[in-house]
Amino acid sequence: MNSGINRQILLVDKPAGKLGPEHFDMRNGTIPQPRDGEALLKVRYISLDAANRAWMHGATYRAAVEANTVMAGGGIAEVISSKSPGLAEGDIVFGDTGWQEYAAVPAKHLSKMPKIEPMTYLLSVYGIAGLTAYFGLLDVGKPKVGETVVVSAAAGSVGSIVGQIARIKGCKVVGIAGGKDKCHWLTSELGFDAAVDYKDGAVFKALKAAAPNGIDVYFDNVGGDIFEACLAQMNNNGRIACCGAISQYDGAxxxxxxxxxxxxxxVKRLTVQGFIVMDYMERRNEALRDLQSWVASGALKVQEDIISGLENTPQALIGLLAGENRGKRMVKV
Amino acid sequence: MNSGINRQILLVDKPAGKLGPEHFDMRNGTIPQPRDGEALLKVRYISLDAANRAWMHGATYRAAVEANTVMAGGGIAEVISSKSPGLAEGDIVFGDTGWQEYAAVPAKHLSKMPKIEPMTYLLSVYGIAGLTAYFGLLDVGKPKVGETVVVSAAAGSVGSIVGQIARIKGCKVVGIAGGKDKCHWLTSELGFDAAVDYKDGAVFKALKAAAPNGIDVYFDNVGGDIFEACLAQMNNNGRIACCGAISQYDGAxxxxxxxxxxxxxxVKRLTVQGFIVMDYMERRNEALRDLQSWVASGALKVQEDIISGLENTPQALIGLLAGENRGKRMVKV
Structure with a gap:
């Protein structure tokens, strides 16, 4: 057990502006003893999500992360020992493990996961990212065959899946992403009909060219100016699925x-609806059935961006907020 | 037939900023001859609506009103002669008559109305105002018994009915209106639980006191700062019914x-939904049944603000945009 040391990353200071490495610190903690009802976990993969940054502000769907505590974060972990009847040594679970090597977590806050290969799919296509894309697009966005679907942060973990599901459902799909390479990847590899590079000048105009018939469904991951540009190009009775607002998280x-x-x-009779994937967990199997069949047939490509080493987790999040990842970013502990 | 003269009010200049009397002019036109399929109408009551101002901007659900044409506006009129098989002399109709004494309008653009007393109810509680309140609150807002409903422009034509329907449906009702008198009227006469005077300092704080458990349904007539204050106080899974944005219409x-x-x-999983009452016209009778029974039982009070004389129509609209009316404002021609 790594001689009893539990490497942990603390949030030592809450950022007022941009998040930087100075807001984190690493320490050698101890491996905790599980109490009744808890399981001791060895963390295998830590999920990096834009929401991690929003949690530092507070005013989200969970309690704010406090300074000088282990940074919160979802992860895939293996049960080392259990004081809960529902979990046994060797089980694979998902939960808020925090950014550390070991965690003792109440079993009721953990989800037991199937043993699949690669295990990383439990964080990407079969994890929060895939479920968010599935329910947000289909349940909130309600796309119909032939409609135009636009997704922002389209090369990210959720956006890359949203666009592919929309394509599978017979929609015209436009992705908004940062940089030529990402845009080319969306159209050449993932089957998007068009991609708009938000780093290459005015989004409004490029979007108009890419979606000349207007937008029926906009899946919003970013908020801000891109939300505004899409709103202005929505068709009557269009739907905006509000998933996140990454442009608003990292700063004042x-x-x-x-x-x-x-x-x-x-005037456009729009429906603008926010959602949190946790509210859909009862319907998880419905999504997994579809996602698994699309992955098996090759219709849905899974893109992961795996960084090695717990010590690189802060930089992995900072980079994600700057848009450097393609597909689901995670850290292999 | 008034010796063949048809007094008309023209929009002579499209306002860039605030609407004023200088944007209108009156002229003596001629009484038109109805063509095949048209009816000649004598206009009885002209409806004043915040939307009239928005139409001057364009970018609404109808074509923009052009300068040097008769100002557009809904009205209740009597058929004088008809070249359409569906309409006969003496019929009462609702349609876009414009601001004038006589109009020849295609029958397909007119709705034949029942003959009720007072006729003005066809513009207020049984007209666009009542139907807008009914469908916007019940179909878009979906209030449940015991929930808190907030409505802005609460002393206006739509808001005063929204609040009363919410009360009838067992909700706690808070109105936002301008001035002590209006606020007192809402609570003492219309049965609102509380009223917030937006002219009396910070709306956010007063709203917090009036709706201490947060807002479940916000019926928005105004947009702007009041929308922002309500958004910040919405409860999880709340609904915002977007009916209009009067704060945004009269100016740049x-x-x-x-x-x-x-x-x-x-983060609050809100549904923010815009609607246009015209989209609900197929379900009109459903609303009328309920509205009539509430009026008959005294549960729903009808407030009208009737101004006499076509020549006063411009000032009636200017005053409405400044919030001087209580209940449904119209002009008796």
Whole structure:
């Protein structure tokens, strides 16, 4: 057991502006003893998510991460020992393990996962990313055959799956991503009909060219200016699925919101709906059946971005917020 | 037939900023001859609506009103002669008559109305205002017994009915209106549980006191700062019914939108939905049955604000945009 040492990454300071390495510190903690109802976990993969940054602000769907505690984060872990009847040594679980090598977590906060290969799929296509894409697009966005679906952060963990599901469902798919390489990857590898590079000038105009018939479903991962540009190009009775607002997380709160709210929402009869994937967990198997069959047939490609070493977790998150990942980013502990 | 003269009010100039009397002019036109399929109408009551102002901008659910044409507007009129088999002399109709004494309108653009007393109810509780309140609150807002419903422009034509329907449906109702008198009227006469005077300092704080358990349904007539204040106080899974944005109509387009979009929509899993009452016209009778029974039982009070004389129509709209009306404002021609 690594001679009893539990390497941990602490959030030592809550960022007021941009997140940097100075907000984290590493320490050698001890391996905890599980109490009744808990399992002792060895963390295998830590999930990096834009939401990690939002948790530092507070005002999200979970309690804020406090300074000088182990940084919170979802992970895939193996049960080392258990004081809960529901879990046994060798089980694979998903839960908020935090950024550390070992964690003792109440079994009721853990989800037992099937043993699949590669295990990383439990964080990507069959994990939060895949389920978020599935329910957000199909349940909130409600795309119909032939409609135009636009997704932002399209090369990211959720966006890359959203666009592929939309394509499978017979929609015209436009991705918004940063950089020529990502955009080329979306159209050449993932089957998007078009891609807009938000780093290459005005999104509004490029989007107009890529989606000349307007937007029926916009899957929003970013908020801000891109939300505004899409809102202005929505068709009547369109749907905006609000999944996240990564453009707003890493810095001070924005002093303004997107223009056109609520005026355009009225005249275009739009439905703008936020969702949190946790609310869909009862319907998880429904999603997994579809996702597994699409992966098996090759219709859905899985892209992962795996970084090795717990010590690289802060930089992995900082880079994710800057948009450097392609597909689901995680750290192999 | 008034010696063949048809008094008309023209929009002579499209306002860039605030609407004023200088944007209108009156002229003596001629009474038109109805063509095949048209009816000649004598206009009885002209409806004043915040939307009239929005139509001057364009970018609404109808074509923009052009300068140097008769100002557009809904009205209740009597058929004088008809060249359409569906309409006969003496019929009462609703349609876009424009601001004038006589109009020849294609019958397919007119709705034949029942002959009820007072006729003005066809513009207020049984007209666009009542139907907008009914479908917007019940179909879009979906209030449940015991929930808190907040409505802005609460003393207006739509808001005053929204609040009363919410009360009838067993909700706690908070109205936002301008001025002590209106607020007192909402609570003492219409049965609102509380009222917030937006002219009396910070809406956010007063709303917090009036709706201490947060907001489940916000019926938005105004947009802008009040939208922002309500958004910030929505409960999880709340609904915002976007009916209009009167704060945004009378002036240059706003350079910013409300803060918290889309961030709060995500974390609170809100549904923000725009609607146009015209989309509900097939279900009109369903609404009328309920509205009539509530009016008959005294549960729903009808408030009208009737101004006499076609020549006063411009000032009636200017005053409505400044919030001077209580209940449904119309002009008796």
């Amino acid at each position: 709160p924005s002093a303004t919101g997107p223009r056109g709210v609520p005026g355009l929402i009225v | 387009p706003s350079a910013t939108g409300p803060r918290g979009v889309p961030g709060l929509i995500v």
